[in-house]
Amino acid sequence: MSRQDIDIAYFRSLLEGRREEVLTRRDELRKASGTVDLDQARVGRLSRMDALQQQALAKAADSRWVSELQRIDSALVRIRTGEYGCCQLCGEDIAQKRLVADPGVATCITCAGLKEKT
Numbered sequence: 001m002s003r004q005d006i007d008i009a010y011f012r013s014l015l016e017g018r019r020e021e022v023l024t025r026r027d028e029l030r031k032a033s034g035t036v037d038l039d040q041a042r043v044g045r046l047s048r049m050d051a052l053q054q055q056a057l058a059k060a061a062d063s064r065w066v067s068e069l070q071r072i073d074s075a076l077v078r079i080r081t082g083e084y085g086c087c088q089l090c091g092e093d094i095a096q097k098r099l100v101a102d103p104g105v106a107t108c109i110t111c112a113g114l115k116e117k118t
Helices: 008-032 045-081 096-101 109-117
Strands: none
Touching: 008 045
């Protein structure tokens, strides 16, 4: 497969849709995870611990959403520059099945495997 065989409009649409979904979920998460009230007179110790744990989980989820947005934005830049579907490490084409499974992927399966080993 060569990069010319990739339906760029299809992948752009997938990425833009995923971007909107991530932004929506991230906004919902941020609204749901406010600051933790540590007033011992109003909230019991276990409730505070639970609230702190929920806040930590929300921060971790937010970090994952930020990372996903960066991957999506990077893929959209590669579409605009004509580099989409090309492995960012070795320059070979990325298999279309891999792009369908994860449109934001930047490396071929071989380079992804090598990167995980290091």
